[in-house]
Amino acid sequence: SQTIHQWPATLVQPVGSPLSLECTVEGTSNPNLYWYRQAAGRGLQLLFYSVGIGQISSEVPQNLSASRPQDRQFILSSKKLLLSDSGFYLCAWSAQGGQYEQYFGPGTRLTVT
Amino acid sequence: GENVEQHPSTLSVQEGDSAVIKCTYSDSASNYFPWYKQELGKRPQLIIDIRSNVGEKKDQRIAVTLNKTAKHFSLHITETQPEDSAVYFCAASKYNFNKFYFGSGTKLNVKP
Numbered sequence: 001s002q003t004i005h006q007w008p009a010t011l012v013q014p015v016g017s018p019l020s021l022e023c024t025v026e027g028t029s030n031p032n033l034y035w036y037r038q039a040a041g042r043g044l045q046l047l048f049y050s051v052g053i054g055q056i057s058s059e060v061p062q063n064l065s066a067s068r069p070q071d072r073q074f075i076l077s078s079k080k081l082l083l084s085d086s087g088f089y090l091c092a093w094s095a096q097g098g099q100y101e102q103y104f105g106p107g108t109r110l111t112v113t
Numbered sequence: 114g115e116n117v118e119q120h121p122s123t124l125s126v127q128e129g130d131s132a133v134i135k136c137t138y139s140d141s142a143s144n145y146f147p148w149y150k151q152e153l154g155k156r157p158q159l160i161i162d163i164r165s166n167v168g169e170k171k172d173q174r175i176a177v178t179l180n181k182t183a184k185h186f187s188l189h190i191t192e193t194q195p196e197d198s199a200v201y202f203c204a205a206s207k208y209n210f211n212k213f214y215f216g217s218g219t220k221l222n223v224k225p
Contacts, residue, residue: 032211043217044157044202051211059212090156099145099164099208104156 002027006091006105014113019064019078021108023091026072031093033074034102035066038088050074051096086112115140117205119216127224132193134219136203137185143205146186147213148177151200160201161188193223 003026013019025031035047046059048066056066063082067075074091091105116139126132136146144165149157163170163177163186170177174193179186190197200220204213 034212044215046212046215049212094211096211097209099206101147101159101162102213104158107156 002093002103004091004093004103004105006089006108008108009106010109010111012111012113013081015083016080019076019081019085019110021076021089021091021110023074023076023105024072025093028072028093028095030071030096032096033068034092034094035074035076036090036092036104038090040087044090047076081112083112086110115143115205115207115214117203117214117216119203119219121219122217123220123222125222125224126193128193128195130193132190132197132221132223134188134201134203134221135185136187136205136216137183138205138214139184140205140207141181141184143207143214145206145208146177146179147204147206148188149202149204151202151218153199157202190221193221195223195225197221198223 005024032051034049036044037047048058050056050068053068064078089108092102094100094102119136147162148160150160151157161172161175161177163179168179174191176189200218202218203216206213
């Protein structure tokens, strides 16, 4: 069966510090991968998605970036965090094709102080 | 691009009553419509989905209906229970399109 992991689970970082969140998927190959951000009490904002290694689509201009160095690894980064980057970051995967369920990871709760 | 609108933003019902959440979409090519439930502090999880070749789908107390002509779909929860309290998101996607368009969410509160 497929499993999706995210770490860390929680993170408190000062403004201006760098960020690296990691997501890995097990039990499937060539998945679509997604990064979402959810502010407190708000909806799901798609940040990036990837259909293959090295292929990244950015949805929202911001100070975040994403990379996919391996088939089942997706990394979200920032060089300098802003207060507005606080939120619940969710990684998700789906099968290729666009009509399949997205499976979400457990999430990373980021607080920027 | 696609635009998915979801109503209401909050819904409060008495335990045992029914709850209905509605979504509209703009792209007539959309043909896959999942519904996710997110409990507080947890990840969203799929509870039911429907494809455009059917008009209704049921799974125990949960059902989804789709009206392709009007471009709207709805989630129906019958005999609500306190554990149904959560935020519900609808979404739309289409063949060979690699992302979902999510609605803004409905916070359902089931009062015991």
